[in-house]
Amino acid sequence: GQQLNQSPQSMFIQEGEDVSMNCTSSSIFNTWLWYKQDPGEGPVLLIALYKAGELTSNGRLTAQFGITRKDSFLNISASIPSDVGIYFCAGQHFYGGATNKLIFGTGTLLAVQP
Amino acid sequence: DSGVTQTPKHLITATGQRVTLRCSPRSGDLSVYWYQQSLDQGLQFLIQYYNGEERAKGNILERFSAQQFPDLHSELNLSSLELGDSALYFCASSPAGSDFSYEQYFGPGTRLTVT
Numbered sequence: 001g002q003q004l005n006q007s008p009q010s011m012f013i014q015e016g017e018d019v020s021m022n023c024t025s026s027s028i029f030n031t032w033l034w035y036k037q038d039p040g041e042g043p044v045l046l047i048a049l050y051k052a053g054e055l056t057s058n059g060r061l062t063a064q065f066g067i068t069r070k071d072s073f074l075n076i077s078a079s080i081p082s083d084v085g086i087y088f089c090a091g092q093h094f095y096g097g098a099t100n101k102l103i104f105g106t107g108t109l110l111a112v113q114p
Numbered sequence: 115d116s117g118v119t120q121t122p123k124h125l126i127t128a129t130g131q132r133v134t135l136r137c138s139p140r141s142g143d144l145s146v147y148w149y150q151q152s153l154d155q156g157l158q159f160l161i162q163y164y165n166g167e168e169r170a171k172g173n174i175l176e177r178f179s180a181q182q183f184p185d186l187h188s189e190l191n192l193s194s195l196e197l198g199d200s201a202l203y204f205c206a207s208s209p210a211g212s213d214f215s216y217e218q219y220f221g222p223g224t225r226l227t228v229t
């Protein structure tokens with residue numbers, strides 16, 4: 001199945017550090033979404049991006065929709081232990097009137113050392 | 115809590131058997147999506163229903179089928195189960211049909227183990 005390239009694959013950081021991860025695609029998307037997943041749980045929506053160049057924040061999280069529409073970035077500032085989890089990007093094509101499938105990235109595992 | 119519910123949480127069954135996974139979307143959401151998550155394939159789209167009709171298909175096996183009922187809940191039927199079907203199965207919903215609603219909200223998932 002199709003997956004988007006997401007990097008880094010994993011990150012081990014100290015509490016208080018900033019984190020950056022990105023997602024790239026060979027095709028253009030209309031929407032980029034970022035999710036966080038805890039073990040055994042469902043993905044939780046963090047940020048949704050709708051326009052090329054858009055920069056959106058949700059608390060300590062900031063995400064950007066790349067100008068080319070083929071990439072997206074997520075930054076987490078001043079990480080805390082509860083930021084631990086797997087972060088997924090997802091690209092979406094939107095076709096007239098009904099949303100379409102999400103194509104997910106390979107995921108970034110984030111570990112935060114207190 | 116996303117508002118999307120899935121039952122059962124866990125399911126253990128034998129090869130060759132058939133199971134049904136159930137999903138109730140968020141109140142007011144018309145679209146339901148099913149995804150499969152496995153270690154080797156990641157999160158993969160299976161199928162989408164919109165207001166009772168099939169809208170999009172992904173890499174769904176012929177042994178798998180789904181439907182969405184008039185009350186908008188959905189069921190995913192998996193038959194002739196194989197060991198490789200062991201995975202987490204997620205349901206997601208979205209308002210779909212609104213120009214400003216592209217987000218999908220995920221349920222807690224059903225962990226299927228085929229022995």
